[in-house]
Amino acid sequence: MPESPAPHAPPLPVCLLTGFLGAGKSTLLNFVLRHPQMAGTAVVINEYGSVGIDHHLVESASDDTELIADGCLCCTASGQLAESLLALLERARRRQFHLRRIIIETTGLAEPGPILSQLLRHETLRERFVVDSVVTLVDASNAAATLADHDIAVSQITAADRLLVTKTDLVDAAAARQLQYRLAEMNPDAVIEHVVAGTAQPAQLFSGAHRRATSGADFGSLFAKVGQIRFAPAARLSPSGPLINPRPPSEQDIQTFGLILDEPLPESTFNSWLAFLRTLCGPTLLRMKGLVNIQGRNVPTVLHGVQQTFHPPQTLPAWPDEDRRTRLVFITRGWWQDIVGSTLEWLRARKPRSVTDQPA
Numbered sequence: 001m002p003e004s005p006a007p008h009a010p011p012l013p014v015c016l017l018t019g020f021l022g023a024g025k026s027t028l029l030n031f032v033l034r035h036p037q038m039a040g041t042a043v044v045i046n047e048y049g050s051v052g053i054d055h056h057l058v059e060s061a062s063d064d065t066e067l068i069a070d071g072c073l074c075c076t077a078s079g080q081l082a083e084s085l086l087a088l089l090e091r092a093r094r095r096q097f098h099l100r101r102i103i104i105e106t107t108g109l110a111e112p113g114p115i116l117s118q119l120l121r122h123e124t125l126r127e128r129f130v131v132d133s134v135v136t137l138v139d140a141s142n143a144a145a146t147l148a149d150h151d152i153a154v155s156q157i158t159a160a161d162r163l164l165v166t167k168t169d170l171v172d173a174a175a176a177r178q179l180q181y182r183l184a185e186m187n188p189d190a191v192i193e194h195v196v197a198g199t200a201q202p203a204q205l206f207s208g209a210h211r212r213a214t215s216g217a218d219f220g221s222l223f224a225k226v227g228q229i230r231f232a233p234a235a236r237l238s239p240s241g242p243l244i245n246p247r248p249p250s251e252q253d254i255q256t257f258g259l260i261l262d263e264p265l266p267e268s269t270f271n272s273w274l275a276f277l278r279t280l281c282g283p284t285l286l287r288m289k290g291l292v293n294i295q296g297r298n299v300p301t302v303l304h305g306v307q308q309t310f311h312p313p314q315t316l317p318a319w320p321d322e323d324r325r326t327r328l329v330f331i332t333r334g335w336w337q338d339i340v341g342s343t344l345e346w347l348r349a350r351k352p353r354s355v356t357d358q359p360a
């Protein structure tokens with residue numbers, strides 16, 4: 001258990017960075033953390049899925065990183081937030097490192113309300129941290145389907161101080177404008193801006209202008225706003241009520257599964273598999289991401305699928321750790337696990353190889 005930090009230290013600003021699956025949170029973090037003004041920033045990354053990937057992609061840019069991979073901060077992993085934040089403070093104290101601010105990257109399926117509630121109601125967290133802003137990314141290329149099917153995406157938008165619309169390069173100007181009007185209707189208080197390929201500025205995450213309440217007297221206005229969230233009825237967020245209990249994700253039919261391939265994939269097999277997944281991708285493939293080891297290459301290929309969009313595979317300059325296996329996470333609705341399983345059988349039939357569906 002980390003020691004309590006010095007009582008006189010001023011509270012550290014926290015940015016809650018949220019947005020539906022694949023909206024571009026990690027891409028933005030990777031970019032903005034390299035800005036000189038972001039020196040002294042630590043990141044708490046919450047990943048939903050059995051194979052953690054994001055922290056590998058972000059941690060090289062961050063001054064310190066805490067990974068919460070086992071569940072979602074707004075429900076099943078809610079207890080771990082305080083532990084992670086206090087661990088960051090304690091590590092900074094031991095290393096005599098000047099920690100200036102913290103970004104919490106939520107999972108794409110997180111409701112911000114319960115996370116804000118923890119930050120504001122946990123006595124030590126309330127003393128040590130101040131919520132600077134809630135920043136929600138909105139993927140322009142998938143926004144219509146996401147907002148139609150996922151109330152969590154609506155919650156993320158209504159809770160935001162700032163909405164950053166991503167992937168406007170993938171839609172025409174009229175569609176981007178229409179989305180902006182819709183977002184302004186959903187959350188008239190939020191600043192709405194466009195960010196392509198994650199190229200945000202530090203002030204878009206930590207402006208100070210949207211600083212939220214931390215004292216009891218200010219709770220009313222904060223909770224009045226958070227209380228509008230459709231999945232967070234006001235009763236659950238009442239300052240005088242009990243702390244929000246851990247609970248499973250609201251969208252019950254969502255499945256997450258990981259896929260690990262022990263041996264490198266021949267390039268031709270990888271390409272056929274990719275083509276096959278592409279033809280099937282649609283609203284039920286909520287998210288697919290991971291690192292692929294392709295035979296003959298000594299660097300990993302990064303794969304991202306978000307609903308209708310299969311982003312072009314990219315290569316990383318190096319493997320982030322010793323593990324060279326292909327590691328993919330799928331977040332789906334419905335029957336995808338069977339599809340991926342049978343695809344694997346097909347791959348196996350073409351060329352036998354060792355495959356497991358659980359992380360080692």
Ligand SMILES: Nc1nc2c(ncn2[C@@H]2O[C@H](COP(=O)(O)OP(=O)(O)OP(=O)(O)O)[C@@H](O)[C@H]2O)c(=O)[nH]1
Nearest residue numbers: 021022023024025026027108166167196197304311
């Ligand atoms: N064309 C385009 N692609 C983008 C943009 N922003 C992000 N991407 C791509 O979108 C994919 C998903 O981005 P991530 O940053 O991993 O998204 P995320 O929100 O962290 O994903 P989860 O953590 O799974 O919810 C990646 O392939 C990114 O390169 C953008 O503005 N334009």
